[in-house]
Amino acid sequence: MTTTEAPPGSLPGTARAARPQERTAQRRRAILDAATRVFGERGYNNGSLVEIAEIVGITHAGVLHHFGSKEQLLLAVLAHRDEVDIERLATQQRPVGAEFLSHLVATAQANTERSGIVQTYAVLAAESVTGDHPAQEFFRGRFAVLRGDVADALGLTVGAPASDERVVAAASAIIAVMDGLQVQWLLDAETVAMPDTLRFVIDAIVESLRRSVAATP
């Protein structure tokens, strides 16, 4: 798709200037998709603008025209992935409590069919802890929000405030299992059963938490 035909539905004669911002938006999205793939396959440091540009069918100068710098491109990739996720959550109303926890398992199940996204996330999250990585703030914030969401769901499920430190620790643990399993699965997909293992751990944690809260609320 490197030709420059008019967008479908546009009138002849008005084609070129009709919706320039629309074609630009398409290009940007194509670049974002390519960048997501490359950063996932090679990491941020090792991924190159030239490779991203080649996938889209332009030169690396074209990529920089749209995003200014490699760093801004990375942040756009991460923001874009969040937007997509939010859209999906907005369509169906957001699950709460135990349903939210089941939703995590369903996500793990879905992830077994899209190793690209999983790898992008896993590689960039770990890479972000180095030096002054551009995505460091992003992931710090992301984990904080995620811990809050999982703690809310756990609190609702076991009947304890989400601020209870045992609940918060359990939330950290569930997120940690998801991330840790992803790395193991990426290295050895046949041995590691992500969704089943996650289901098992969540059940074990909820059960243990329930007991603990019942004993000393």
Place this chain on the structure above:
Amino acid sequence: MTTTEAPPGSLPGTARAARPQERTAQRRRAILDAATRVFGERGYNNGSLVEIAEIVGITHAGVLHHFGSKEQLLLAVLAHRDEVDIERLATQQRPVGAEFLSHLVATAQANTERSGIVQTYAVLAAESVTGDHPAQEFFRGRFAVLRGDVADALGLTVGAPASDERVVAAASAIIAVMDGLQVQWLLDAETVAMPDTLRFVIDAIVESLRRSVAATP
């Protein structure tokens, strides 16, 4: 320590040729330490031989003289870390069963005082899933061995064969929690309590496993 004095205890006159292989071994160890630090702080791709050499007090050509290439240096770093761990395990006899699981918690506790090692491990493990990363085989094998060890300990603890798939899944999960918590902790040390959280999860998993095995052995 960039001077070239004779090793302590060597006789005058025989100093220079006395134990050349010993000084070389010291140099190699110094390079390994520096490389461990740099690869941890910056990742493998982003870490540079020049920076490693500067820490040791030589040029990057000197580093290459000892290790041949950057890739071989990385593999030497990983092998060296394993040797150190094995030595420590060989000194005290290896803990088994529930004691081995407690040993994992103790390790997590010790890790809170050495973020450098933790970061090296976390960053390299995730980076290793990319493309044809030189450490990919190393980490694949490492996870396999680790899963086996934890499964052995779990099997002994709950009275089930280590080959039981529920036991293996539980072993994957425990390793995943350790790794996932490390990333969260590196990004936000104040919020994430590694050892306590790990203890909680291991207890929950063991308890759940015990129940499951008792129901259907």
Place this chain on the structure above:
DNA sequence: GTCTATATCGTGATAGAC
């Protein structure tokens, strides 16, 4: 065993033509 010097390459970024 370590140095200096150099080869070779790839990177991100900029400038200006079209």
Place this chain on the structure above:
DNA sequence: GTCTATCACGATATAGAC
């Protein structure tokens, strides 16, 4: 909006002097 051309920089690796 995308191109070509070029820049400045840093990387790994090699060759040869000392």
